[in-house]
Ligand SMILES: Cc1ncc(C[n+]2csc(CCOP(=O)(O)OP(=O)(O)O)c2C)c(N)n1
């Protein structure tokens with residue numbers, strides 16, 4: 001389908017976003033000697049091996065003990081270290097929520113919680129590992145910044161940017177090989193939404209892997225005479241409310257797209273912004289109150305209604321409600 | 323179900339290893355290493371030790387119960403469950419595929435017979451097993467509850483909360499086993515997070531501890547479980563330290579963490595299957 005479409009963004013290469021994290025982490029370590037790493041027996045999966053090799057004295061294997069890892073990280077910030085913790089998204093959030101809440105968020109500690117294998121697209125491991133609630137949990141914590149970049153380049157840029165930002169951050173990325181369609185030289189601005197494609201009929205607010213699906217959906221909609229605006233909300237908190245309100249003031253309706261539950265995700269953040277300022281029809285593309293399952297990423301995005309075709313359908317539905 | 327002899331159990335184990343490898347190969351994902359390493363244990367349990375009914379009922383009243391805490395070794399569990407009659411071996415063809423009951427990690431959501439709790443996130447299974455064992459005591463049900471954990475999994479704090487609780491509450495109808503293969507994802511446990519002396523740790527927590535030194539020898543595994551049973555119901559929870567080799571049964575997989583979660587390719591599968599006689603019939 002992608003081949004015959006006139007896409008506004010293209011790709012020649014695919015790579016996993018976790019590799020963007022690994023490469024960004026190494027770069028952050030080179031730029032700042034205070035950057036340290038911790039990992040709970042998933043160094044290979046998190047792509048933290050290059051940093052470990054170059055800075056062995058600044059890297060700590062914690063074993064399979066995520067709660068302890070969060071506490072150690074919080075302690076390390078006290079004399080100015082900038083710890084990056086690495087494990088799967090489920091074990092980075094739900095597993096250790098109270099440790100993050102008390103020792104990191106409430107205590108205002110400069111820990112970067114780096115979470116791979118988020119969402120359905122981790123694939124065959126199934127629902128135990130496919131967390132779809134992490135954005136909700138993390139964005140509810142006061143002081144926490146929540147970032148979900150869309151491709152390798154954006155993840156790398158975001159990783160470098162969070163090292164330079166002072167405060168707790170949740171950085172969410174994933175496992176599958178995914179199109180690289182953003183600029184390798186991009187400057188990542190935390191909290192600043194990126195209008196990728198201008199349009200007038202409907203705004204698609206997308207985050208993470210589904211930004212690519214939104215790019216594909218825009219081309220499909222355009223081929224059917226519908227003009228969609230695509231906004232990349234890489235930072236879910238703090239949310240760029242101005243960008244959201246400006247766009248919807250023009251288009252009059254919105255679709256959110258994310259690899260997360262409806263409850264608590266980007267969609268809810270957008271809906272809250274609209275409801276408080278400028279109520280407008282909105283549709284959600286996400287997982288509707290169910291757990292995931294084993295399957296390939298493509299199969300799962302289709303079955304759970306998260307791919308470009310579903311974004312197109314949501315856009316048409318919301319247009320009819322204008 | 324009739325108890326299999328050691329010889330029969332060994333034949334079953336060969337088939338179970340084939341099943342594990344063929345499942346993981348077919349989807350090119352899953353965890354063969356510790357599945358192969360724990361094959362004797364699973365086969366001994368389901369075909370010789372457990373008093374269980376393949377006509378599955380969640381409550382399992384009057385039955386021995388088994389819980390798998392290190393859920394990533396689902397292939398070996400799915401194989402013994404199907405081979406002992408919980409569901410058709412053909413269903414192993416669906417392992418890790420869309421719309422399957424055989425999820426990557428064991429789950430109750432799809433209703434697979436034999437599974438009583440989801441696992442996959444490590445460190446949680448022993449708590450559940452203890453709860454189930456205590457529920458049996460409340461009911462005056464004299465059956466035994468078994469749980470298997472990984473050795474790397476011992477690094478999770480919850481395991482030690484559970485260990486303390488089980489001894490405090492004298493949960494002596496519980497037999498826990500640790501797959502002591504000395505490997506985890508990133509490497510040998512001694513390098514990742516040294517467990518030092520698990521026997522001393524559990525003893526100091528108030529457990530009765532035994533070692534099954536040859537965890538890949540069927541006779542030793544059966545004897546170890548018999549011994550564990552004989553030590554149960556004496557006021558202490560029982561820990562069976564099962565010394566295994568990850569990847570046992572396939573020469574190029576044995577003894578390394580490299581096959582923790584990697585699937586064999588076509589050539590490697592053929593090589594591996596050549597080392598494991600088909601005894602019952604492939605699914
Ligand atoms: C809470 C949690 N953290 C991390 C993981 C990822 N993980 C899966 S298996 C594994 C290694 C487990 O080691 P061990 O218990 O020794 O099992 P083995 O590698 O021997 O099969 C890890 C870290 C997980 N499943 N759950």
Ligand SMILES: [Mg+2]
Pocket residue numbers: 472473474501502503504505506
């Ligand atoms: Mg192990």
